[in-house]
Amino acid sequence: MTARSGTSREDSTTWQFIGGLALLVALGLNLRPLLAAASPLMEEIRLATGLSYTVLAWLTTLPFLCMGAVALASGRLQAWLGEQRGIALALLAIAVACALRQVNGSGTTLLATALLGGAGIALIQALVPGLAKRRFGRRMPLAMGVYSAALMSGGGLAAWASPWLASLGGWQLGVGLWWVPAVITLMVWGWLARRPRAPEPAWVALAGPRPWRLPRAWLLALYFGVINAGYSSVVTWLPVYYRELGWSASSSGLLLAWMTIFQVIAALAMPALAQRQSHADRRWLLAASLLAQLTGYLGLILLPGQGALAWVAIAGFGLGACFSLGLILALDHLPDPRAAGRLAAFMQGFGFMLNALSPWVSGALREATGGFLAAWMLLALGVAAMLLVTLRFVPRDYPRVMAGAAERA
Structure with a gap:
């Protein structure tokens, strides 16, 4: 009886x-199609919207x-809404944003749905790290590797499929049909919510250091922002970039999907090594x-055609x-799941705001210089600088830097 009972508990834990x-995986797959589906269709969107x-x-x-703003407010949002x-x-929000893009292709709608869908993406991303640390422990x-791999797979799938969907029903179908997986996941999530489960931990004000008072938290935010x-x-x-070099929309979309394969490999392999x-x-x-x-960016600069x-595979692996x-690094700094989740949310908050500047700066450099080489050079310089910053993340120093910040708080 005892052995059988122990086996049953192990099976239950495994399942x-x-x-x-x-x-x-289901959540991660829905977090990048809103961004990636439009990428291979940018020329069609530009011509249609001006x-x-x-x-x-x-x-x-x-x-x-x-993503940045919601991550910074994730503690209060979780207290208000619950997980x-x-x-x-x-x-x-993601489903509605994609559906609106399918039925209305104006520039105003595209920008408004970028905000609406972005808020939905941001809320999930802010809640997942703390959830993963609490549910998966050691x-x-x-778990974070599997989640990251799913997130990137969703982007690659969208980049590969959106030109094909556009060939069937126009670019609006290519960027809009991604409401379907969001609705399916929402239905599954609703079904799971009706099943008996352990209650969510109550949100409480945490003792200890507040992230915005920690020099290490700001360093993590800068680091996470630049490396991503x-x-x-x-x-x-x-x-x-590759369409300007003579590639078709389908081929350039496949190139982004090709990059995603190596992102997924890295997102699974590197956390597994960790x-x-x-x-x-x-x-x-x-x-x-x-x-x-760095190697991938230098390849795009020096030998983009050959x-x-x-180059895309190597850069994708690094990304x-x-x-x-980066998420694991933040969660390593504190043993308490809720405190670590709050630190990770702060890091993502300001990190994603830095991420937000990247495509805008790259687009401005494209218009100013007539090409994308300056954009790739800027990314390469940022990565080289972060290689030096990496040396500062010594695990034996984590208690000291966090405790010192707590005393100053």
Whole structure:
């Protein structure tokens, strides 16, 4: 009886773990189509709406600004909405934003839905890290890797499929049909909400350091923003860059999907390596990821036509690894799940605001210089600077820097 009971509990725990990962995958898949679907269709959108490159960049900039603002307010939003209702409203916002794009293709609608869908994306992203640390414990790095891989897969799928959808029903169908997976996920989430489960932990004011008073929190925010800034620029402008080099919309979309394959590989492999570490020193994994980004950008600058698949794959691997490792890095700093989640939310808040500037600056450089080489050079310089910053994240210093900040608070 005892052995059978123990086996039953182990099976239940295994299925709970698998179910939790499946839920993270479903949520992650819905977080990038709003951004990535428009990228290979930018020329069609520009011709149909008359928007300039700088204004088109706001289709990516606005969602990232929302991600930053919502992440900073995530504690109060969670207290007000709760985890269950917050994620449901977020999925609804993404679905409505995509549906509006399908029925109305004006420039105003595109910008307004970038805000609405961006708010939904931001709320889910702000809630997931704390949820993962609480539900998965020591297996949190693996869970965050699976979530990051799903998030990037959603973007790659959208970039690959949107030109094909546009060939069937115009560019509005290509950017708008992504309300369907959002509605399906919302229905599954609603079904799960009706099942008996453990109550959500009550939101309470946390003792200890407030993130905005921690020098380390600001350093993490700067670091996270710069190491991930390439994603927003590449998703927005890489297909446009290659269309200017003579590629078709379909081929440039496939190039972005190709990059996503390596983002997903990195998002799974690097956290898995982190999971196997007997310590929490992520510096060498982060350094390898940043070097991959740097190599990819230099390839796009020096030999964009020759070896395009290689440069995009290498850059994609670095970008995929940096997102998931950046989240793990913040969560490593504090042992308490709620305090660590709050630190990660602060880091994402200001980090995503830096991400938001990246496609806009790249678009402005494109209009000023007539090409994208200056944009790739700026990203390469930022990554090189962050390689030096990486050396500061020594795990044995975490208690000291966090405790010192708490005393000053």
